[in-house]
Amino acid sequence: METYGFLGLGIMGSAMAKNLIKAGFKVKVWNRSQAKCEEFAALGAAVAATPAEVTSSCAITIAMLADPAAAREVCFGPQGALEGIGAGRGYVDMSTVDAATAQEISTAVTAKGGRFLEAPVSGSKKPAEDGTLIILAAGDHGLFDKTMPLFEKMGKKSLFLGDVGRGAEMKLIVNMVMGGMMTIFCEGLALAEKAGLASADLLDVLDSGALANPMFKLKGAQMTQGMFDPAFPLKHMQKDMRLAVALGDALNQPLASAAAANESFKRAKGMGLADRDFCAVLKAITS
Amino acid sequence: METYGFLGLGIMGSAMAKNLIKAGFKVKVWNRSQAKCEEFAALGAAVAATPAEVTSSCAITIAMLADPAAAREVCFGPQGALEGIGAGRGYVDMSTVDAATAQEISTAVTAKGGRFLEAPVSGSKKPAEDGTLIILAAGDHGLFDKTMPLFEKMGKKSLFLGDVGRGAEMKLIVNMVMGGMMTIFCEGLALAEKAGLASADLLDVLDSGALANPMFKLKGAQMTQGMFDPAFPLKHMQKDMRLAVALGDALNQPLASAAAANESFKRAKGMGLADRDFCAVLKAITS
Amino acid sequence: METYGFLGLGIMGSAMAKNLIKAGFKVKVWNRSQAKCEEFAALGAAVAATPAEVTSSCAITIAMLADPAAAREVCFGPQGALEGIGAGRGYVDMSTVDAATAQEISTAVTAKGGRFLEAPVSGSKKPAEDGTLIILAAGDHGLFDKTMPLFEKMGKKSLFLGDVGRGAEMKLIVNMVMGGMMTIFCEGLALAEKAGLASADLLDVLDSGALANPMFKLKGAQMTQGMFDPAFPLKHMQKDMRLAVALGDALNQPLASAAAANESFKRAKGMGLADRDFCAVLKAITS
Amino acid sequence: METYGFLGLGIMGSAMAKNLIKAGFKVKVWNRSQAKCEEFAALGAAVAATPAEVTSSCAITIAMLADPAAAREVCFGPQGALEGIGAGRGYVDMSTVDAATAQEISTAVTAKGGRFLEAPVSGSKKPAEDGTLIILAAGDHGLFDKTMPLFEKMGKKSLFLGDVGRGAEMKLIVNMVMGGMMTIFCEGLALAEKAGLASADLLDVLDSGALANPMFKLKGAQMTQGMFDPAFPLKHMQKDMRLAVALGDALNQPLASAAAANESFKRAKGMGLADRDFCAVLKAITS
Structure with a gap:
């Protein structure tokens, strides 16, 4: 029976690796902090x-690292992933880079x-645990x-998007x-608030019609209570808006709405909200 | 048994009145073109x-007219609704004004x-037929x-929003x-298109995550096929964007994203797309 | 020798009328507050x-009133200008309406x-006193x-712009x-400030090159000293931005920069700066 | 008598070096293409x-190269400027980098x-010839x-702006x-055009008041004649807008107007106007 490699057991990686083990795959893990590995040894990894x-x-080895710097370090560093790569071996980088x-x-x-495949995911902790991520793959078909x-055990949908780079771009878009x-x-x-309408009523109306979506429902409830605990930090959203606008620049695609939104996120960052949830941009708009 | 009045049997009004009749209410109808009334006579109205x-x-009389001009004419015109209003009689205007x-x-x-109640609705032909409109009422509680x-027979949700005017403002927002x-x-x-990604893939990803909403699903499929038949004409959307920006002006609420979007709809209008569906703004953004 | 009428002796009107008298024209004045007229009687009016x-x-009668409401009142009110208008008499309204x-x-x-001519002016108190206004006329050639x-005695340049309404539109643009x-x-x-550059250096560079203009020079010096005494109140500028964006709307002309600027003025208004000079928009941008 | 070095005899550099020679300075020149040097030898260099x-x-050696790549090559390349630098020798890079x-x-x-000084200039061919550049220096005081x-012989104004980098940032702003x-x-x-007003009238009014500036005067005349020959290519302006917005990003300074303008330049680039003058953005706004 085949053994699959898994590098990186952070919040995302550990949830994903557990889903593989639970599904009966044999897994060999590595993590920067070895303490984390013991938990997996107990699970049979x-x-x-x-x-x-x-x-x-x-x-086949899957990598799920925190950021581009970590992804590079684990690949190119001493005794890194690259050293072990030989003819035909597959490296699937699911980190967001x-x-x-x-x-x-x-x-x-x-x-x-x-062989190489980039495969960033859309979705965070909960979908990682539930095995309902969306996988945006590109590279070696x-x-x-x-x-x-x-x-199939980590996500509910996996798309193959073409050449390396397309996965990162899809995620950015x-x-x-x-x-x-x-x-x-x-x-x-x-x-609505300035007009004297109750936020709860607006949320209710939005959630009842053609615009209803999980984000408005989840975040709306938190925002009206002034809860901005970071699920996706505002500074990361602002960075992505900036990169998307820059991608539009490289491709000659005007993005007036995205550019305007970027400025609002920038204002929020300047107000000291960089580490709050990205929905804290509300404060930049109401202040 | 009480008889309820219903003024206006256009696409929306006729679907709504039929739901009342189907539910067993006694209804007395009037329509500018009498021909339309015969169909309702046959149903027992x-x-x-x-x-x-x-x-x-x-x-209680409900009015569902095409626009503010029609709503005024039916109310204030000769032998109009106002002439028949007496002490305690209720007038419920569900037109969008x-x-x-x-x-x-x-x-x-x-x-x-x-007694007066404004009660514009969110939702168009299909929800009117299905009795799943969202009713935004304000005025006499x-x-x-x-x-x-x-x-309850015309909509799936009815909100009471306060003084007259709040219903119109909620709809605008x-x-x-x-x-x-x-x-x-x-x-x-x-x-996505400029980046070489398939529109279908983007739609698929958006429909699988926290941003999934009926509008993206319905319109996205049409847009990628170049179908812009008007369900909600672009000129009406641009007008609403303009009025929303003006409301922000009156209330000192900056609306940078809405203002940027308004300019895109304006550009589309200038390209001759005023009478196409509002999703035809895509053409203003890609051209 | 011809006598010319002059209605309205406010800050602008009184400076303009004095220039006519100084140039040797015979003038008959009227002002809402008669006290102001005595000063002109002493000058020979x-x-x-x-x-x-x-x-x-x-x-020929010239009117220079504070705003559209005053312009209407002086024209249409009891014993107003309209009552005295007869065949061939000219009415030149230089108010901003x-x-x-x-x-x-x-x-x-x-x-x-x-006969009617609208003739709003570009320029405020100082150019009115110096006779260096720019006159934007339209109507009866x-x-x-x-x-x-x-x-020629009130302004340094007078343009005839076409049908009535063009003068107001030129001023708006x-x-x-x-x-x-x-x-x-x-x-x-x-x-510049965030980058650690001195404001004075930026002003100096701007004033030395192809972008040099009297407004940057005059306002820049005031702004860096935090002086926002109203020469042209911010609320009026915001109103003009809104009307210009609305004119673009009516003419299908997208105005993305103007719309973005409008939102900044709106933000400033919301910060309580409505009655400060329009250059106080700086505070909305730095806060 | 001191001899000063001068590297780069392109359009800008050759005009600047000539002004030095004309003023009586002894100059030693180098240029990638030696042909250009002969002209200077004839002038006594x-x-x-x-x-x-x-x-x-x-x-002291002055460098005036076409772009960052050329500036690096001339400095770091084989037999480059860096090789000759020794204790106390000054290198003044006036290139735009x-x-x-x-x-x-x-x-x-x-x-x-x-010792190092960056000293980019504001102004192009004509001011270089006339010795009226604005010099934005930073580094070694x-x-x-x-x-x-x-x-003093090359520019009409020279500012010292602080640490290395401030010169480039001032130019960007x-x-x-x-x-x-x-x-x-x-x-x-x-x-104005959509409103039926003559462009010439608008230019005239703008040039007569507080907004009058050499750029509107020079470019306005060209634009209304459809002349977009590149003095400053649109793609360079768009790049600078992008870099300025990015600088705002790095410094948490929202720049809504600049961001909106950037999108218009992007649209123009997408229309094939990258190599026309930056005033060709007019076409992106009118189309």
Whole structure:
């Protein structure tokens, strides 16, 4: 029976790896802090001391790191994943990285005869635990097919989007739409309040018609109570808005709404809300 | 058994009146073109020759007219609804009118001892037929309570929002959020296309996560096929965006996203798309 | 020797009328508060008790009132200017009014056989005193020609722009450009400060190159000292931005920069700066 | 008598170097294409074969290269300027480069015991020829003072702005204000045309009042004739708008007007106007 590698056991990675183990896959894990690995050993996972040890012994290794810097370090660092990559070995990076980082890792992996797939996800902690992530894959199509049985346990939907970079771009576009929806939602809430309408009534109306969506429902309830605990920190949303506007720049696509939303997120950041949830942009709009 | 008046048997009004008849209410109808009334006579409705004949013989009369001009004409015109209003008679105007028109009708009705409720709806033809409209009522609370049994057959949710004018404003705010969501959605589609991503993939991802909403699903499918048949004409959406921005002006509420969206709808209008569906703003963003 | 009528001796009107008297014209004045007229009697002007007395005895009467409401009152009120208008008499309204008010006065004056010219000015107290206003005339071209000798003493430039309404629109467009220049100027000042650059250096550089203009020079010096005494109140600028955006709406002309600037002025208004100078929009941008 | 080095004899550099020679300074020049040097030899300049030959023999060397890539190449390339830098030798880079490039060159020069000053200029060919540039210097204050006699022959104003990087940022901010002024100017022209007002009249009014500036006067005349020959290419302006918005991002300074203007320049770029003059943004606003 095949053993699959898994690098990175943070909030996301550990939930995803557990779903693989629960589904009966044999998994060999590595994590920067070894303490985290013990929990997985108890669940029956093999534990490796270095990323290279994982990639050199598994046909397919999945990585789920915190950010582009961590993704690079785990791949290119001493005894990193790249060292263990050999002919035909697959490396599936599910971390959220920019297109350039994905491209660089891809080039290095394939130069050693390996196969590469970027596969960032849409969804956070809860969908990771529930195995209902949306997986935005791009790169080696054959590797995508071979990894599908694992994707099916981690996500509810997996798309193959083309060349390396397309996955990162799709995620950026989705986040741009999310940020734009949030700002117009906040403007609606702010205008309703100024007009003497109850926020609860607006939320109720929005949730009853064609605009109803889980984000308005979940965040709306929190926002009207002044709860801005960070599920997706505002500074990350602002960064994504900025990158989306820059992508539009590179592709000559005007994005007036996204640009206006970006300025509102910027204002919120300037107000000291960088580490609050991105729905705290409400404060920049009402103040 | 009580007879309820119903003025206006257009696309919306006729679907709503039929739901009342189907539910067993006795209804007396009037319509500008009498031909339309015959269909209702066949269903068992009484037919009146003038609006005044309806209001003078029913304790509660509902009006559902095409626009503010029609709403005024039916109320204030010769043999209009106002003539039949007497002490305690209720007039429920479900037409979409501006706050000023609602206020004017309210003042006239109450000056004659009548009771007034504005009750514009969110939702178009299909929800009207299905009895799943959202009713945004404001004005006389007692009249709202008395009309509730009828609202329950026409809508799935009825809110009482306060003084006359609040109903019109709530509808405006909802439409502003709708317009803003549509422009950021179009920017996402435009950017995806420029990036070489399939529109179908973006729609799929959006429909699978926290942003999923009926509008993106319904309109997205049409837009990617270049279908812009008007369900809600773009010129009406642009007008609502303009009025929402003006409301923000009157209330000192900055609305940067709404203002940016308004300019995109304006551009679309200038491109000859005024009478297409409001999702045709996509063309202004991609051109 | 011809006598010319002059209605309205406020800050602007009194400066303009004095320039006419100084140039040797015979003038008959009227002002709501008669006290103000005494000063002009001392300068040799005839004084009338009502607007009608002026228009009925002068071939050409100039009006310079505070706002559209005052312009209407002086024209249409009891013993107003309109009463004295007869065949061939000219009425030159230099007040700043909207196109609709100008049109209404024009229609009334010409219906009585009179001739009408709207002639709002660009420039405030200082240019009025110096006789260096810019006069934006529209309406009766013959009356424009006949009034030219007077315009030459009040302004440094007089343009004839076409049908009634064009004068008001030209003024609106100029103010829109002014508001847009002010917001980008404020954004430059705000960005420079955040970058650790001295405001004085930015002002110096701007004043030395192709962007140098009297407004940046005058206002810039005041703004960096936190002086926002109202020369042109912010609420009036915001109103003009709103009207310009609405004119773009009516003419299907997208105005993304003007719309964005309008939102900044709106924010400033909401911060309690309505009655400060329009350059106080700086505070909305830096806060 | 001191000899000063001068690297780069393009349109700008050759005009600037000539002004130095004309003023009586002894100059040693180098240019990538040696042909250009002959003209300077005829004027009495010494000619060097490499940048290093210049820097190793002059106490102060001025560089005026086309872009950041050229500035790096001339400094860091084989036999580049850096090779000739020794203790106390000054390197004054007047090329337009980003803050990061300026910083990198500065670090390298000072590491070898040299002194560094960035000194980008505001103004193009004509002011370079006339010696009326505006010089935005930052870095080594002592070197600034020592170079002042040369600056005085090349520019009409020289500012010392602080640490290395401040010069590049000041130039960016000035260009951001320029781009914002241009878009609101275009919106004014577009709105005037739609309103039936003559462009010439609007230009005339703008040029007569507090907004009058050389850019509106020069570009306005060209724009109304449809002349968009590139003095400052639109793609460079769009890049500067993008960098200014990004600087605002880094400094938490919202820039709504600049962001809106950036989108208009982006639209123009997408219309194939990248290589036309930046005033061709008019076409993106009127189309």
